Amino acid sequence: xxxxxxxxxxxxxxxxxxPHLGTAYTTIAADAIARYRRMTGHDVMFLTGLDEHGQKIxxxxxxxxxxxxxxxxxxxxxxxxAWDMLGVSYDDFIRTTEPRHKKGVQAFWTELYDRxxxxxxxxxxxxxxxxxxxxxxxxxEDGKCxxxxxxxxxxxxxxxxxxxxxxxxxxxxxxxxxPDFVQPETRRNEVLSFVKGGLRDLSISRTNFTWGxxxxxxxxxxxxxxxxxxxxxxxxxxxxGEDHERFDRxxxxxxxxxxxxxxxxxxxxxxxxxxxxxxxxxxSVFAHGFLLTKGEKxxxxxxxxxxxxxxxxRFGVDAYRYYFMRDVQFxxxxxxxxxxxVQRYNGDLANDWGNLVSRLLNMTEKYFDGLTPAAPTAExxxxxxxxxxxxxxxxxxxxxxxxxxxYVSALEAAWDLIKExxxxxxxxxxxxxxxxxxxxxxxxxxxxxxxxxRISALFTAPVMPNTSADVWTRLGLGxxxxxxxxxxxxxxxQLPAGLRVSKGEPLYPRIYEEA
Ligand code: ME8
Numbered sequence: 001x002x003x004x005x006x007x008x009x010x011x012x013x014x015x016x017x018x019p020h021l022g023t024a025y026t027t028i029a030a031d032a033i034a035r036y037r038r039m040t041g042h043d044v045m046f047l048t049g050l051d052e053h054g055q056k057i058x059x060x061x062x063x064x065x066x067x068x069x070x071x072x073x074x075x076x077x078x079x080x081x082a083w084d085m086l087g088v089s090y091d092d093f094i095r096t097t098e099p100r101h102k103k104g105v106q107a108f109w110t111e112l113y114d115r116x117x118x119x120x121x122x123x124x125x126x127x128x129x130x131x132x133x134x135x136x137x138x139x140x141e142d143g144k145c146x147x148x149x150x151x152x153x154x155x156x157x158x159x160x161x162x163x164x165x166x167x168x169x170x171x172x173x174x175x176x177x178x179p180d181f182v183q184p185e186t187r188r189n190e191v192l193s194f195v196k197g198g199l200r201d202l203s204i205s206r207t208n209f210t211w212g213x214x215x216x217x218x219x220x221x222x223x224x225x226x227x228x229x230x231x232x233x234x235x236x237x238x239x240x241g242e243d244h245e246r247f248d249r250x251x252x253x254x255x256x257x258x259x260x261x262x263x264x265x266x267x268x269x270x271x272x273x274x275x276x277x278x279x280x281x282x283x284s285v286f287a288h289g290f291l292l293t294k295g296e297k298x299x300x301x302x303x304x305x306x307x308x309x310x311x312x313x314r315f316g317v318d319a320y321r322y323y324f325m326r327d328v329q330f331x332x333x334x335x336x337x338x339x340x341x342v343q344r345y346n347g348d349l350a351n352d353w354g355n356l357v358s359r360l361l362n363m364t365e366k367y368f369d370g371l372t373p374a375a376p377t378a379e380x381x382x383x384x385x386x387x388x389x390x391x392x393x394x395x396x397x398x399x400x401x402x403x404x405x406x407y408v409s410a411l412e413a414a415w416d417l418i419k420e421x422x423x424x425x426x427x428x429x430x431x432x433x434x435x436x437x438x439x440x441x442x443x444x445x446x447x448x449x450x451x452x453x454r455i456s457a458l459f460t461a462p463v464m465p466n467t468s469a470d471v472w473t474r475l476g477l478g479x480x481x482x483x484x485x486x487x488x489x490x491x492x493x494q495l496p497a498g499l500r501v502s503k504g505e506p507l508y509p510r511i512y513e514e515a
Pocket of ligand 1: 010011012013014015021022023025026051229230231232257258259260261262289290291292
């Protein structure tokens with residue numbers, strides 16, 4: 001096992017409804033970096049899962065005439081099926097109703113209790129069930145939830161509290177000494193000004209319903225669902241259980257990926273909880289933006305959410321993944337539309353990538369009986385040198401983009417090579433070389449383009465794993481998912497001679513219909 005570890009997580013999604021484009025977006029982004037890190041030789045742990053407790057879920061179950069457990073058991077497979085359909089290569093899938101999680105939550109409470117960070121008090125204030133968030137009277141806007149504008153409930157309960165207010169300075173010190181903790185920069189500023197504004201103690205238990213993890217020292221209280229949920233990132237690794245080998249190995253996480261809607265939980269409450277328990281916070285919380293359709297946040301509650309399945313049916317899995325990673329800058333809001341999806345598909349995928357592979361394999365079939373020619377021995381021409389140079393800088397450019405989670409630039413770097421391949425074929429015109437009987441140059445041109453396509457497939461693999469595996473198979477190469485040193489495998493000249501290539505169906509048949 002590699003000693004370089006990489007641990008990335010998605011939020012655990014509420015099981016009040018089925019997965020949609022927004023939740024799929026975070027999950028695909030996490031999948032792409034997880035896949036890439038496996039290709040750079042990291043021992044990767046990629047966690048996703050479900051947030052199954054709390055009032056909102058209990059309510060959804062009741063609305064559907066089921067017990068909460070029946071309800072979550074009915075919805076959970078839909079998430080797994082959606083992620084399987086989207087090629088999400090998670091290493092673990094946690095559900096907060098699992099015994100391993102409950103045990104970890106209780107161990108955490110015992111730790112905080114022993115350390116003196118919990119006390120009993122009365123809570124009086126407002127609560128937004130859809131957001132599972134407490135609000136004070138002053139925070140409400142026109143008497144509604146300031147976040148989602150929906151109705152709030154007044155609650156008055158005996159609760160247990162976490163001394164969050166004691167963590168203002170420790171958090172500010174932590175942000176100072178860990179400048180990469182909150183990403184991107186704009187989010188960091190938002191978090192800093194929030195914490196500087198002062199922190200109140202946090203109610204961490206509820207008594208007016210039972211669908212949650214009981215506090216070990218007060219069994220009539222169930223854990224506030226957000227605390228329950230945040231702990232998944234460590235309970236999945238065995239925190240609080242007998243076997244914490246995975247916890248020792250992977251914690252602290254490299255990234256908690258979240259949407260910008262939930263940064264206060266992840267960048268304020270979460271690190272404070274961990275500091276209180278004597279556990280290191282994650283190295284980084286990366287907050288991405290919202291997918292907007294016609295200028296509005298797409299969400300389950302607004303009813304403007306589409307299912308990933310409907311788009312996958314139309315465009316295919318890899319095109320789906322490509323579109324969201326290529327068209328929306330990770331960290332910023334991005335508008336998505338059917339028009340731009342069709343455009344990306346036809347332009348980048350059908351024309352640039354799919355067409356290149358088809359033409360090239362056709363020519364290999366036609367001119368070389370479907371066998372890869374040998375690497376050229378003649379001096380490279382200027383055109384060859386340009387192609388080689390672009391292939392040569394790709395690993396570094398790609399890595400530089402991926403350490404910033406800049407998927408757009410990473411894909412652009414891969415496309416620099418794909419586009420150059422197309423230019424190269426046009427300018428070198430293998431069909432003319434064939435006509436003129438210049439066999440040596442023809443072999444050189446075909447070899448070089450095949451080699452560049454082999455390399456392009458490596459760097460498109462994290463986002464488009466199926467197509468890349470397919471391209472490698474068509475080239476007669478082995479299993480691309482077995483690559484653990486992408487930079488070494490991408491070194492020029494490794495395509496063997498005499499491999500049998502196969503043409504196959506077009507990778508991305510053009511879409512003609514109107515958006
Ligand atoms: O908040 N654009 O779960 P959730 C982009 N259970 N991403 C979006 C999106 C949009 N329009 N809509 C949703 C929860 N998301 C808690 C999390 S974690 C310890 C507990 C994504 O089902 C985004 O990642 O409401 C957001 O953070 C997440 O879905 C919220 O999912």
